[in-house]
Amino acid sequence: MPDACVHDTPDTPQAPPCTLLIFGAGGDLTKRLLMPALYNLAGGGLLAEGFSVLGVDHNPLTDEGWRDDLTGTMDSFTKDPSAEFHAERIDPKPWGFIRDRLHVMQGDFADEATYRDLADRLSGNVVFYLAVAARFFGPVVEGLGKAGLLKQTDGAFRRVVIEKPFGSDLDSAKALNKTILAQADEAQFYRIDHFLGKETVQSIMAIRFANGMLEPIWRREYVDHIEITAAETIGVEERGGFYEPTGALRDMVPNHLFQLLCMVAMEPPNSFDAEAVRNEKAKLVQAIRPVTPENAVRGQYSAGQEGGHAVPAYRDEPDVAKDSRTETYAALKLEIENWRWAGVPFYLRTGKRMAGRRTEIAIHFKPPPFALFREAGGADLAPNVMRLRIDPEPGSATRINVKRPGPQMHLAPVETGFRYGDFFDPAPTVGYETLLYDCMMGDPTLFQRADSIEASWAAVDPLLKAWKDAPVASYVAGSPGPEEADALLARDGRAWLPLDEG
Numbered sequence: 001m002p003d004a005c006v007h008d009t010p011d012t013p014q015a016p017p018c019t020l021l022i023f024g025a026g027g028d029l030t031k032r033l034l035m036p037a038l039y040n041l042a043g044g045g046l047l048a049e050g051f052s053v054l055g056v057d058h059n060p061l062t063d064e065g066w067r068d069d070l071t072g073t074m075d076s077f078t079k080d081p082s083a084e085f086h087a088e089r090i091d092p093k094p095w096g097f098i099r100d101r102l103h104v105m106q107g108d109f110a111d112e113a114t115y116r117d118l119a120d121r122l123s124g125n126v127v128f129y130l131a132v133a134a135r136f137f138g139p140v141v142e143g144l145g146k147a148g149l150l151k152q153t154d155g156a157f158r159r160v161v162i163e164k165p166f167g168s169d170l171d172s173a174k175a176l177n178k179t180i181l182a183q184a185d186e187a188q189f190y191r192i193d194h195f196l197g198k199e200t201v202q203s204i205m206a207i208r209f210a211n212g213m214l215e216p217i218w219r220r221e222y223v224d225h226i227e228i229t230a231a232e233t234i235g236v237e238e239r240g241g242f243y244e245p246t247g248a249l250r251d252m253v254p255n256h257l258f259q260l261l262c263m264v265a266m267e268p269p270n271s272f273d274a275e276a277v278r279n280e281k282a283k284l285v286q287a288i289r290p291v292t293p294e295n296a297v298r299g300q301y302s303a304g305q306e307g308g309h310a311v312p313a314y315r316d317e318p319d320v321a322k323d324s325r326t327e328t329y330a331a332l333k334l335e336i337e338n339w340r341w342a343g344v345p346f347y348l349r350t351g352k353r354m355a356g357r358r359t360e361i362a363i364h365f366k367p368p369p370f371a372l373f374r375e376a377g378g379a380d381l382a383p384n385v386m387r388l389r390i391d392p393e394p395g396s397a398t399r400i401n402v403k404r405p406g407p408q409m410h411l412a413p414v415e416t417g418f419r420y421g422d423f424f425d426p427a428p429t430v431g432y433e434t435l436l437y438d439c440m441m442g443d444p445t446l447f448q449r450a451d452s453i454e455a456s457w458a459a460v461d462p463l464l465k466a467w468k469d470a471p472v473a474s475y476v477a478g479s480p481g482p483e484e485a486d487a488l489l490a491r492d493g494r495a496w497l498p499l500d501e502g
């Protein structure tokens, strides 16, 4: 058994036998994330004997060549502590299970012959995984549909996993939904958002709905505002070509940050049935008032420091225009127009090359109604803040006020909380394990439905339009972001939590 084992509860059933058909077999996602995820699932005994993988790519690959390449990549993870999947060793048993089941076929996604060949090779249950650039999502689904590969006959399932980004604005997302839904039912599509594969993101539902003490205060009467942060210290690295037309807003906000928003703000579903959960999420995103430029800030990093080293400005990164106005930072104030959250601002921020790596949700509670401890320094005591931490140190921390030891009643803020690593096995996982398993099991809870995706794009659409020709503020690489983002909160008498403490 590997040291990584997700789904390690003894009663987790094995996924039914199926073929995982990976379009983009030679790509980065396949190597870095899908293979480690399959290895972990095999280690947990969750893949059936009848499981197999068929890769498709236009690059010439043979079964043996592909198996050797991927074995080499898996081994390389053991030597690279910064790898997304870093394990001490690769256990030959689960990796052998996967390796022996790898097959590959050369084919172009734009060529009808590819789909005819697939139709000859495939039978039974198939999960088609589109590990391909977004421009291929529509054409590949059309190719599959026209070749009859999405027909579910004799009880076999045919499901399609679609990577991100799903569209680049409201119109393109609607057009893509129309294209794919002309070929198969909504229930056959699994639109992935890897944030939902993170254990700690899923755990937000548990924290909210499995703890009776929180529900009564999780509302506008007690919550002052909510802050959602996804700050990264890395720059755009080698992804300038992708990032230039994309920017921080499209890359992170309507997908990842809105998923965090849903987890923290949706109404309790009446069951954990996939549609019950997805209905609540859809209602929440539909309640976001479309964001206008007055309530948002965009920034781009200039040259600065990261980890004590000088780093270049965004405009000096590879494949980036010297006069680029693409934002590498976005901050938004959102209003949720529903009964629970009316009047409670949600401040979201995300950026590259920021002062610290942090993905978290901070719930800021209102102060006590009466300043009983005015004489004891209570007049300016910090309000309670509950931080749900996702990366890099998953856990939770809540700031509360206590009496400072001594003869007098002097108050001081302290933190109470927990780290997941102190309670659970910190097995290296990449987040795709749960998502792949759920797809094989036919559980779409953690995948995005067409209506939610479109509502998310609708919420940011005015901003995308306004930002098309707008200037971009500047922030120094390694700083907390542009000053304009501080002003966005300061005008409401609030401030972002620092990125470099707690």
Ligand SMILES: NC(=O)C1=CN([C@@H]2O[C@H](COP(=O)(O)OP(=O)(O)OC[C@H]3O[C@@H](n4cnc5c(N)ncnc54)[C@H](OP(=O)(O)O)[C@@H]3O)[C@@H](O)[C@H]2O)C=CC1
Pocket (backbone or CB within 6 Å): 023, 024, 025, 026, 027, 028, 029, 030, 032, 056, 057, 058, 059, 107, 108, 109, 110, 130, 131, 132, 133, 134, 163, 164, 165, 194
């Ligand atoms: N990489 C990552 O970490 C993540 C990626 N994603 C998403 O996953 C998807 C795949 O990303 P990634 O793996 O990085 O992409 P890659 O470009 O690395 O992989 C795509 C693969 O498909 C091949 N290919 C390109 N065009 C064709 C064609 N016409 N016919 C057949 N094969 C073709 C490519 O070959 P060639 O190299 O020769 O072009 C490459 O081997 C994207 O949607 C991305 O947004 C999501 C999260 C993380």
Ligand SMILES: O=C1O[C@H](COP(=O)(O)O)[C@@H](O)[C@H](O)[C@H]1O
Pocket (backbone or CB within 6 Å): 232, 251, 359, 391
């Ligand atoms: O999808 C994306 O997410 C990553 C951040 O994900 P994380 O799991 O590392 O927090 C981001 O770097 C990338 O730009 C974006 O495309």
